[in-house]
Amino acid sequence: MTHTPDHLDVLLADSAPAETSVSPALRHDLALMAIEARSAPRPRRRPLRVVATAGIAALLVSGAGTAVAASVFDWAPWAQDPDLAYPFVLPSGRACEARVAVYDIESVDSDGAVTRFDPANDSDFARHLRDSDLIDQADVDASITEVRQRDTSISYVAVLPGGYLEDVHATASGPTEDDVYAAAVSNAVRDVLNAEAAMFEGGHDYTADESILCETVTP
Amino acid sequence: MIGDRKRALRSALEASSVDLLSYLRRRTDSDDAPDLLGETFVVAWRRLDDLPEEPMGARMWLFGIARGVLLNHARGVHRRWALADRLRGHAALTSTTAPPADEHLEVRDAISRLEPDMAELIRLVHWDGFRITDAAQVMGIPASTARSRYQRAKELLRLALDPAVAP
Numbered sequence: 001m002t003h004t005p006d007h008l009d010v011l012l013a014d015s016a017p018a019e020t021s022v023s024p025a026l027r028h029d030l031a032l033m034a035i036e037a038r039s040a041p042r043p044r045r046r047p048l049r050v051v052a053t054a055g056i057a058a059l060l061v062s063g064a065g066t067a068v069a070a071s072v073f074d075w076a077p078w079a080q081d082p083d084l085a086y087p088f089v090l091p092s093g094r095a096c097e098a099r100v101a102v103y104d105i106e107s108v109d110s111d112g113a114v115t116r117f118d119p120a121n122d123s124d125f126a127r128h129l130r131d132s133d134l135i136d137q138a139d140v141d142a143s144i145t146e147v148r149q150r151d152t153s154i155s156y157v158a159v160l161p162g163g164y165l166e167d168v169h170a171t172a173s174g175p176t177e178d179d180v181y182a183a184a185v186s187n188a189v190r191d192v193l194n195a196e197a198a199m200f201e202g203g204h205d206y207t208a209d210e211s212i213l214c215e216t217v218t219p
Numbered sequence: 220m221i222g223d224r225k226r227a228l229r230s231a232l233e234a235s236s237v238d239l240l241s242y243l244r245r246r247t248d249s250d251d252a253p254d255l256l257g258e259t260f261v262v263a264w265r266r267l268d269d270l271p272e273e274p275m276g277a278r279m280w281l282f283g284i285a286r287g288v289l290l291n292h293a294r295g296v297h298r299r300w301a302l303a304d305r306l307r308g309h310a311a312l313t314s315t316t317a318p319p320a321d322e323h324l325e326v327r328d329a330i331s332r333l334e335p336d337m338a339e340l341i342r343l344v345h346w347d348g349f350r351i352t353d354a355a356q357v358m359g360i361p362a363s364t365a366r367s368r369y370q371r372a373k374e375l376l377r378l379a380l381d382p383a384v385a386p
Contacts, residue, residue: 008377012345015326020241029305030240030256034232037260038225131265199268 073097073163073213083129086138086189090159090178096214098189102126102206116207125204129196138192143184157183161219165212186212228270231277232260239285240306242347246289253303255292259285275353282349282357286339329379337372340365 020026082099089095103116104123117123150156158168158179165182175183189210197204239259243252262284263270271277330338336358343354355365 008373008380009345011326011380012330012341012376015323015330016342016346017245020237020244022237023309026306026309027237029309030236031233033257033303033305034229034236034260037257038264128265201267 075099075213076209076211078209079211083126084134084189084193086135086185088140088181088185090181090214092176092178094159094178094215094217096159096163096182096185096212098185098210098212100129100189100193100208100210102129102193102208105205105207123206125197125200125206128200129193132196134192134196137195138185138188140181140184140188143188143191144180146187147180147183157186159214161217163214163216165214182212182214186210224267224270227272227277228263228267231270231274231281232263234274235278235281238347239281242282242285243289245342245346247292250307251292253306255285255288256306257303258288258291262288279353279356282347283359286357326376326380329376332379333372333375336360337368337375340369341372341376344369 078101079099081101083102084098084100086098086100087095088097102123102125104125106115106117152170152174154170155167156170156175156179157165158175159182160166160168165186193206193208197206236256240252240256243255243259247255259281263281266284269280271280330341332338333341339358340351340354343349343357344351349357351365351369352362354369355362358365360368
């Protein structure tokens with residue numbers, strides 16, 4: 001304040017609760033806390049759900065989608081605790097989920113083979129992903145448009161009855177709506193990761209495991 | 220350079236941590252303040268990219284984060300940080316045994332009856348020592364808005380504390 005304090009100013013200042021008494025020990029612990037906060041474990045958020053059609057939105061909002069996915073899908077060990085999870089439903093109603101784990105790159109040899117850091121060492125980028133609601137940024141609709149423009153005369157990505165995604169040889173009927181949607185989700189999730197990595201700490205190189213599993217169906 | 224940024228944030232946290240702790244203790248239960256400070260630190264690290272370059276800007280930015288943490292706390296978002304336990308053991312952070320004087324209680328009560336933004340402006344200026352323009356920055360409002368709200372708050376406090384502020 002630049003003006004001369006009046007009686008009200010004095011009263012207001014005097015009403016302040018006592019300041020914190022500073023000791024060397026307190027300063028020391030505050031400094032430690034500031035450093036530790038950088039790597040403090042982040043609370044895990046429940047993955048958001050994405051719906052393919054309005055008709056199944058109610059089912060997913062109720063939480064059934066994740067419950068089904070968690071109990072039915074046989075995830076690989078790395079996917080048991082993913083850095084990003086994206087439950088979704090195919091146009092046919094099959095419940096699916098995409099899971100990604102990211103790792104920092106330790107080295108890349110002359111052949112381009114990537115060596116990742118020990119997966120057990122949680123990276124800053126992995127923690128950042130887990131803490132962020134990035135799933136909201138996945139633009140599946142835009143990705144569907146891109147997938148539809150692909151040349152499917154030789155092969156395309158299909159959702160197999162066993163629940164896996166795979167590149168299959170072209171068929172006369174071409175990809176189904178489920179195939180297109182699943183490929184679009186895969187793309188959209190990867191786009192989100194790449195965009196986030198580009199912004200993280202001014203650009204971050206990473207490698208990742210990605211898996212999409214869907215409910216099995218009888219062929 | 221990301222390394223420079225990290226060093227700048229460490230420096231900003233070191234420079235403002237005591238004041239941030241005081242700020243949080245003045246607005247909430249003393250036992251919660253270390254957790255809120257821990258949350259403030261964690262959020263600051265997460266938003267490292269947004270750290271202002273100027274030290275004073277960084278200080279205001281940190282108080283803005285602390286204010287956001289406080290607002291979340293008021294909305295019922297409670298989180299216990301293990302790294303806050305260390306602070307809770309300090310005698311300096313235990314509740315004061317002496318209750319505030321009646322006159323101070325009356326003033327605090329009058330402040331608390333103001334609209335929340337007015338009350339916070341008064342506290343930031345008179346309890347935490349911010350200039351009105353800096354308080355505006357912490358609160359994320361234009362300085363001109365802060366000035367008019369501050370003047371209005373002072374008028375209301377004069378009315379509420381009429382006998383106390385009479386010369």
